[in-house]
Amino acid sequence: MSAPVTTTAHQVATRAFDWLRRSETYGGLPADSTADLADPNSDYKPLAETALACSLILREGVAGPREAQTARVLLDFAWQQLREGDLLYERQLRHPLMTDPLEVYAHFVRAGYRHTRLERLLKHLNGLRSRHAAEMMPNRRLAVANATRIAGFATEQEQDWDALTAGTWLGRAPEPWAIDWMTAYCLTHTVFHITDWGARPEALPPSLQSYLTTWLPVWTDIWKEVAQWDLVTELLIVGACLEEPYCDPVVWAEIAAEQHPDGMLPRDADPVSGDPAEAFKTHQHTTVVAAVAGTLTLSRTLGAPAPAPATVRS
């Protein structure tokens, strides 16, 4: 009999946040970074993801004092790496159609940080047709919409969420057996942004709630079988974003078993590098995902009535 999901999720999140403290050592931007960012995926994106995870743990309010303190320390660190927002401002000014400054800024807004000039710039850009017409993946469009919503540049009603959702793979409720690894990530991100990382489960249309309830168990099962821990844990976040959360204790138990004692969750079954800097680079994303999944699952299942015991069919 697996441990209750709440306990497992809490443990996974606590350990993951503990490991993420090493962001201060391994997760900074190179000292000579400019707003052009030679390799945004290697430092900038991980920094943003750490900020996201920390903003969520503070938002949910279920963290113990140690995790809450870690979150604040890491957010301050990340904000300082971004020169208190100046780097985001310069980047957005130089590259008006790039959406990452807004997306990254939104995580800081969620945690209470503001940058006045950046906001003025973002509000101005939000009024440009070009900005809205720029071509991008449908789930990226949803990311922008959510970030716009969080940062307060548009109200709920000013954005056509139905149209944005209809443009995604998930929005069509397709054949669940005609999915691939990349599409699964499109799906997870679609749910993250529509629901603002589980803050608004009701924002997901009922037909998609029921579609996901039916098919999430299949996708977690098959990708678990090939040790795709990163994707499986993202699917668990999706589960926590539903109005009736899908939190399979068996899947959670496996994730907890895969998590290293120091809190790192490996991306997959490949051997983990012994070099801490390299291990950080490779597995930081998955550990962030574990921290988020654990936090949201803890939050959604806390205070939920105990599940009815399984009845035996005669």
Next chain:
Amino acid sequence: MPVTGTAPRAEYAEAVEELATRVLGALEGAEDTGLLAGFLRNADDIKAALAAVRALGADALAPYVLRGVPVGAEEADAVAEAHRVFPLVGAGPADALVMAWRDWATARVLASSGRPVLDAPQPGDMLEEPGGEDGTGWQSWSVRMAQLAPLALPGPDGPRKPGRPGQPGQPSKPGQPGKPGKPNALAALDSPVHEAARRHVRALARGAARSMLRRDPATAAGLARWLALVRVSGAGSPLDPAPLLDHVLLFRPGDARTALDVTIGQWMLRRAG
């Protein structure tokens, strides 16, 4: 020796493919009232041929059942011989139960045709079904249901709809004075297994999607066949079996056993209109 039907010994696999090809031919083309007897008569390896008849189970009789054509005495004898040479032996209790249900289906089809040559009573046990609100155990249950695909065999009028009066094996037309009643080869199979299928449509659908994604088209075909039967019986299904059946066929070109499941599934969907 264990004969579970979905994993015959390597040396019999060829015979299974050959028989499945002939059954497919009979389904798609001209009638052949001596298909099984002819298959055994012309076999180079009679043991492999008998194993193939045993492995296909009720599906070997599909051309008769779907067309409503009575099963002849020679055909029934061919099946009986296959069961005599290969008695039921399962690799484990679950395998044995699957075989026992498959054998019941074969016996039922023969009895409905007035050929009660097989003694294979309806098993008292059932597979352990998915439980709880989340349907825990759907993975293993769905794999077993795929092995039970030969039970998803409709009559010429389609599958038995739940709640319809009538019992399998009863004559469809009462006997005229002085004449025996017409044997009912037309009765679609129905049983607690079919009831379980209707109860756990979501588990069937999950199993079908899972097996496709695991590149296991044989299991997917068996489950899509159940989904076709359930859908045509009037139950809803979260998965449309039609594109799945088409996809399985393309995925495994040349695999007659899988094609047989697909063809029967498609036959059911066509009858539903």
